[in-house]
Amino acid sequence: MPEPAIQIEKLTFGYHAGEKALDALDLEVRDGECLGIVGPNGAGKTTLVLTLAGFCMPDSGSVRILGQDLRRENLAGIRARMGFVLQNLDDQLFMPTVLEDVTIGPLKVGLPPAEAEAKAIHLLERMGLAPLANEFPGHLSAGQKRLSTLATALIQDPELLILDEPTLYLDPYARRIFIEQVRPLPHTRLVISHDLEMVLELCTRIVILDHGRIAAAGLPNALLADPALMAAHRLEVPHSLRRPNATAMH
Amino acid sequence: MSCHAALELDHHGRGASPVHGLDPLAKLLAAAGVTLAAISFPKHATGELLPLFLFPALLMALGQVPLRPFFRLLLIGLPFAVMAGVWNIFLDPARVRLPSGVEFSAGWLSFLSILLRYLLTAGTVLALIGTTSFPRLLQAFIRLHAPHAFVQLLNLLYRYIFVLTEEGRALTHAWQLRCPQRRLPDPAVAAGLAGNLFLRTEARSRRIYRAMTLRGYDGTLPFRTHEGWTRRDLLFLLLVLAATAAVRLLPLTQWLGGAALKFPGVQ
Numbered sequence: 101m102p103e104p105a106i107q108i109e110k111l112t113f114g115y116h117a118g119e120k121a122l123d124a125l126d127l128e129v130r131d132g133e134c135l136g137i138v139g140p141n142g143a144g145k146t147t148l149v150l151t152l153a154g155f156c157m158p159d160s161g162s163v164r165i166l167g168q169d170l171r172r173e174n175l176a177g178i179r180a181r182m183g184f185v186l187q188n189l190d191d192q193l194f195m196p197t198v199l200e201d202v203t204i205g206p207l208k209v210g211l212p213p214a215e216a217e218a219k220a221i222h223l224l225e226r227m228g229l230a231p232l233a234n235e236f237p238g239h240l241s242a243g244q245k246r247l248s249t250l251a252t253a254l255i256q257d258p259e260l261l262i263l264d265e266p267t268l269y270l271d272p273y274a275r276r277i278f279i280e281q282v283r284p285l286p287h288t289r290l291v292i293s294h295d296l297e298m299v300l301e302l303c304t305r306i307v308i309l310d311h312g313r314i315a316a317a318g319l320p321n322a323l324l325a326d327p328a329l330m331a332a333h334r335l336e337v338p339h340s341l342r343r344p345n346a347t348a349m350h
Numbered sequence: 351m352s353c354h355a356a357l358e359l360d361h362h363g364r365g366a367s368p369v370h371g372l373d374p375l376a377k378l379l380a381a382a383g384v385t386l387a388a389i390s391f392p393k394h395a396t397g398e399l400l401p402l403f404l405f406p407a408l409l410m411a412l413g414q415v416p417l418r419p420f421f422r423l424l425l426i427g428l429p430f431a432v433m434a435g436v437w438n439i440f441l442d443p444a445r446v447r448l449p450s451g452v453e454f455s456a457g458w459l460s461f462l463s464i465l466l467r468y469l470l471t472a473g474t475v476l477a478l479i480g481t482t483s484f485p486r487l488l489q490a491f492i493r494l495h496a497p498h499a500f501v502q503l504l505n506l507l508y509r510y511i512f513v514l515t516e517e518g519r520a521l522t523h524a525w526q527l528r529c530p531q532r533r534l535p536d537p538a539v540a541a542g543l544a545g546n547l548f549l550r551t552e553a554r555s556r557r558i559y560r561a562m563t564l565r566g567y568d569g570t571l572p573f574r575t576h577e578g579w580t581r582r583d584l585l586f587l588l589l590v591l592a593a594t595a596a597v598r599l600l601p602l603t604q605w606l607g608g609a610a611l612k613f614p615g616v617q
Contacts, residue, residue, distance in 0.1 A: 155560055176566075184564045190513050191557040196485030196505055200574055208566030213574075236485060238512055239361075252565060 102131040103167050105260050105288040106152065111161035112312075113151060121147040123312035124161065129260075134289040136303030136320060138296060140334035144312040145292045146187070149264045152290075153184060166259055180209060183253030183287070187265040189245040193237035198229065198248050201237055205256040216255075223251050227281060243274025250281060261287040267295045296324055296338040308333050353515045355419035359476065362415055364483045369413035373583035374482045374490035380405070380590035381478045387598045388470045394444075394459040397607075399466045401597045405590060406470070406477035415480035420473075427472055428465075435464030484508050492575050502571055510558070517550050 106129035113122040122144045129135050139145055150156040151163060154175040163170035165178050186192050195201040199220055206216040224230045227247045232240060237248060246266065253261060263282070267275045279298055282289070293299055299306060300320050307317040310333045316323055323329065325341040363370075369377075384405045391398055410420065442457030478487070491501050521543050525535055535543060559567075596602065 150560075153560070153564055179564055180566065182564075184561075186557070186561055186564075188557060190510075191554065192561040194506060194509050194558060194562060195571065196488050196509075196573070200485075200572070204567075204572060205565050207572045208568070213572075217574075234485070236364075236483070238509060256565075 104128045104164075105131050105133075105166060106290070107162075107164040109162050111151065111163060112159045113147060113156050114159060115147075120312050122151065122158075125309075125313060127307065127314060129288060129290055130305075132286075132288055133305055134291065134303045136299035136306035137290065137292045137309055138294070138299055138306060138324075138335060139309035139315075143309045143333075145309055146264065147312075148309070149184075149186075149262060149292060152182075152262060154179065180256065181259045183256055183258030183261045185246075185249050185253050185261070185263045185266050187268055189242060189249060189269060190238070192249045192252065193245060196236060197234050198224070198237055198240070198251075199233040201248065202251045202255050205252060209256070220251070220255055223255055227251055228277075241274070242269040243271065243277060246270055246274065246278055247281065250278070254285075258287060261285065261289045263289065263291045263293070265293055265295075266291070267293065267298050296335070297340060300324060300338055300340065308335070353512075353519075355422040357512070358416060358419040359423065359480045360484065362413075362419075362480050365413065365481070367413045367481070369409055369481045370483075372481075372586055373579050374486040375493050375579070376583040376587040377409075377478055377482055378487065378490045378494070380587050381474045383591045383594050384474050385471050387594045388467050390598065391463070391467075394446075394456055394463060396459055396462050396466060397603045398597070399463070399470060401602055402470055402594065403473070405594070406473040409474075409477040409481050413477070413481035415477060420476050420480065423476055424469065424472055427468065431465055431468035435461040438464070488573060489575055492573050498570060501573065505571070505573075506558075510554070513554070514547075514551055517554070518547055521547055521550075 106127065108125055108127040111122050111125040111127075112120055114120045125144070125148070127148075137145055137148065147156060151158065151170075152165065154170060154172075157172070158170070166181050168174050168178055170178065193201050195204065199217065202220040202224065203213070203216040206219060207213060211219070221230060221233060224233055227250070229244065229247055229251065232244060232248075237245060240248065246269075250266075266282070267278060270278060275295075275298070279301060283302060289302070291299060291303055303320050305318070306320045306323055308315040308323065308329070315333055316329055321341070324338055327337050330337050384402055388399060388402055409415070410417075438460040439455060439457040442455060442460055444456035445453055446456045446459060447453045482490075488501055488505055491504070525539065525543060529535070534540075562571075
């Protein structure tokens with residue numbers, strides 16, 4: 101049986117003394133799966149992403165990513181094997197053109213410029229962004245920016261893809277395009293989102309995070325359709341799972 | 351308002367006119383040549399500077415740069431130029447006598463010269479922005495071997511100046527919606543808004559740095575530099591530099607004035 105992509109044991113982290121954003125969290129992301137993490141505001145979802153990225157180091161407990169323990173000395177190596185799509189679109193694109201933004205990752209790991217550029221153009225073509233390759237990222241629409249951030253992550257051939265609120269700011273059309281781009285990806289994926297319909301479409305398994313702990317874990321169709329469970333964690337049954345005459349929110 | 355003008359000019363910089371198509375390095379060097387010539391004239395030079403205005407004027411005309419944002423942005427710096435030059439009127443001891451016998455302080459001439467130089471140099475920079483997209487300008491700086499840190503700073507500043515302006519605008523809107531009857535906030539509220547903007551800026555810079563780190567940022571960013579330098583670009587640069595040198599070294603305005611005086615009826 102392959103080693104889990106992420107293995108978290110008794111992870112505790114707090115921004116201030118006495119507070120626990122993550123409280124003895126146990127979590128496993130299996131190799132090849134698409135795991136959704138849902139939960140109310142302040143549940144610890146973003147803290148978890150920051151921890152996996154190595155920006156927050158555990159107060160106690162252990163985090164093992166792609167077979168390596170998360171430690172400062174391992175960070176560069178671990179990050180090079182992961183792809184991140186972060187919440188804020190504008191924070192993630194910082195180069196003068198889309199093409200340059202996408203090629204940064206491979207150039208930084210030593211790929212020759214011509215090869216990196218060819219790879220980036222191929223990826224941008226696949227996403228329908230090729231005509232925008234020489235555009236300034238700040239001038240793109242939210243949907244185009246989101247696809248660009250996905251391209252910046254995918255070009256590094258990550259073994260693990262972490263998507264933090266990827267459909268935030270997107271209109272329904274851009275959201276649909278994004279989902280269709282992510283759905284066929286073979287990568288192990290961790291999707292953190294309030295967009296429960298998207299989680300339902302993409303994820304093979306979900307966990308509900310609340311107060312820094314796992315409150316429930318299971319199949320999306322089962323968990324997200326449970327009105328009592330959802331209401332207990334300030335969530336709502338997605339529209340597509342609502343039964344007629346059933347109230348979605350208690 | 352000025353932000354909107356800057357955005358409009360910046361947007362126009364991505365146009366497709368023949369001037370837009372010129373190599374950005376050629377335009378940058380030409381603009382540098384004109385600027386250097388402008389600042390190298392003696393302090394009382396006024397009429398001699400006028401032919402140099404042809405450069406930004408031609409760039410704008412051929413690149414069809416919109417005049418409204420151009421002049422709006424030009425006006426922003428004008429008070430500073432006035433402040434810098436107005437003291438010359440009182441401090442310059444030299445006197446000037448016109449052929450008609452009227453005498454006045456040479457400070458007026460140096461004041462006018464400072465204003466003209468400001469209009470010329472700022473106008474040249476704005477014309478350059480209106481005819482060259484920012485990424486291409488950055489590439490030109492790299493090809494000039496400008497310090498990498500300078501290019502990176504310029505890139506990040508440009509990338510986020512609009513984002514920060516949006517933050518500032520969002521804060522202002524939030525205040526205006528809650529105090530619709532007041533045009534300007536109290537000093538205490540204004541200080542709070544400024545502090546809030548600072549904190550937002552700090553949080554944003556942290557997020558940006560994180561995103562950069564995740565993509566392997568180690569203190570340097572790789573920029574593309576390949577741009578085709580054609581005969582047309584070389585010709586453009588040589589023409590501008592030759593014309594600028596002629597304006598600087600030859601008494602063109604005297605010749606033109608002398609020639610004009612030879613026309614019947616002109617005295």
